[in-house]
Amino acid sequence: xxxxxxxxxxxxxxxxxxxxxxxxxxxxxxxxxxxxxxxxxxxxxxxxxxxxxxxxxxxxxxxxxxx
Numbered sequence: 001x002x003x004x005x006x007x008x009x010x011x012x013x014x015x016x017x018x019x020x021x022x023x024x025x026x027x028x029x030x031x032x033x034x035x036x037x038x039x040x041x042x043x044x045x046x047x048x049x050x051x052x053x054x055x056x057x058x059x060x061x062x063x064x065x066x067x
Contacts, residue, residue: 001057005050012043012050019043 019036027033 002054005054009047009050012046015043016040 019039022032022036024031024033028037
């Protein structure tokens with residue numbers, strides 16, 4: 001599970017970097033820039049969800065050890 005979340009986090013980070021190069025700061029909410037902004041937000045959400053999953057798995061392991 002650690003490898004899976006790490007790989008997906010790296011892919012999401014790569015999407016953020018790639019789409020940040022597509023931004024046109026003169027017309028940020030038009031055309032390709034708007035799509036890049038949406039993709040950056042989606043990738044950030046994916047990273048946050050993967051971190052929540054990783055933390056919940058750690059909590060699950062710790063609670064099993066205590067029982």
